[in-house]
Amino acid sequence: MNAPAATTLHRPPEQRINVLQGTSFVTDDPAVVLTTVLGSCIACCLYDPHARVGGMNHFLLSEPRHGRMRDDGEAERYGLYAMELLVNEMLKRGASRSWLRAHLYGGANLHAGMHAIGTDNGRFARDFLIKDGIELSQANIGGNTPRRVDFRAALGQVRCRIVQADARIDENRAPQPPRSSGDVELF
Amino acid sequence: MSKTILAVDDSPSMRMLLRAALTERGYAVAEAEDGVAALEWLDSNAPHLVITDINMPRMDGFGLIEELRTRPRFRDMPILVLTTESSDEKKARARQAGATGWIVKPFDPEKLASAIRRVSH
Numbered sequence: 001m002n003a004p005a006a007t008t009l010h011r012p013p014e015q016r017i018n019v020l021q022g023t024s025f026v027t028d029d030p031a032v033v034l035t036t037v038l039g040s041c042i043a044c045c046l047y048d049p050h051a052r053v054g055g056m057n058h059f060l061l062s063e064p065r066h067g068r069m070r071d072d073g074e075a076e077r078y079g080l081y082a083m084e085l086l087v088n089e090m091l092k093r094g095a096s097r098s099w100l101r102a103h104l105y106g107g108a109n110l111h112a113g114m115h116a117i118g119t120d121n122g123r124f125a126r127d128f129l130i131k132d133g134i135e136l137s138q139a140n141i142g143g144n145t146p147r148r149v150d151f152r153a154a155l156g157q158v159r160c161r162i163v164q165a166d167a168r169i170d171e172n173r174a175p176q177p178p179r180s181s182g183d184v185e186l187f
Numbered sequence: 188m189s190k191t192i193l194a195v196d197d198s199p200s201m202r203m204l205l206r207a208a209l210t211e212r213g214y215a216v217a218e219a220e221d222g223v224a225a226l227e228w229l230d231s232n233a234p235h236l237v238i239t240d241i242n243m244p245r246m247d248g249f250g251l252i253e254e255l256r257t258r259p260r261f262r263d264m265p266i267l268v269l270t271t272e273s274s275d276e277k278k279a280r281a282r283q284a285g286a287t288g289w290i291v292k293p294f295d296p297e298k299l300a301s302a303i304r305r306v307s308h
Contacts, residue, residue: 081293085271088242131200184302186288
């Protein structure tokens with residue numbers, strides 16, 4: 001009897017995509033690894049295990065003004081927009097809202113003595129998932145150190161690491177809603 | 188008596204935000220989670236105006252608008268689309284379906300209120 005042939009698990013070449021602040025990316029390609037570095041920003045990773053599709057966004061609520069978050073709802077509207085973009089793209093790729101599983105990362109407060117914007121971001125993201133009935137499978141948020149997240153989205157595999165406090169973090173820009181946001185066109 | 192607006196969106200968070208923005212401006216707000224739920228509510232109610240998302244399960248915003256425009260009592264009712272979509276193709280499709288206007292998220296409550304006033308009869 002011949003010995004069984006050795007089998008090698010074939011893993012396609014990895015394609016890394018950096019998800020910058022204010023953007024999101026959804027894929028069903030198991031070769032794609034979505035990656036980002038987070039300080040006070042939040043990355044929400046969504047995965048549908050049945051459709052085998054996953055996606056990540058990376059967002060920051062409005063910058064605090066004079067040490068306080070704006071209380072006119074603008075921050076919440078921006079956060080909702082970031083989450084809805086991701087959810088909509090997941091649904092377009094065949095995911096089902098009821099099967100969505102979420103991971104949350106980031107939300108650190110990097111600078112002592114400043115407004116805890118990371119805490120606000122984390123709270124917003126948790127509240128959104130609760131209100132929208134999306135199951136939170138894992139959260140690694142808070143603290144005071146940056147994180148790197150690697151998400152093989154189509155397989156739902158996440159790795160989150162603490163990185164050096166001086167790691168280059170893409171959080172220098174204010175949130176950038178789409179150029180056309182809020183525009184009204186009457187037909 | 189305050190005018191009633193039906194807010195159709197599959198995100199409860201977005202519906203809550205719409206409700207807050209509109210009730211603050213004197214409107215009564217009804218909610219539906221998608222086109223099917225909206226049609227069920229509309230069977231026995233007649234709002235002043237409908238604000239609808241596009242991407243929703245069961246029946247999307249396009250389907251909802253098309254269906255409403257086949258019903259005589261909703262033929263002239265203003266319908267505003269509120270969506271993350273901004274492509275000209277989808278905007279044209281909404282217009283063809285019978286939408287009254289198109290607003291891109293994240294919305295500005297003042298601009299939304301202004302649009303509502305402008306399309307109100």
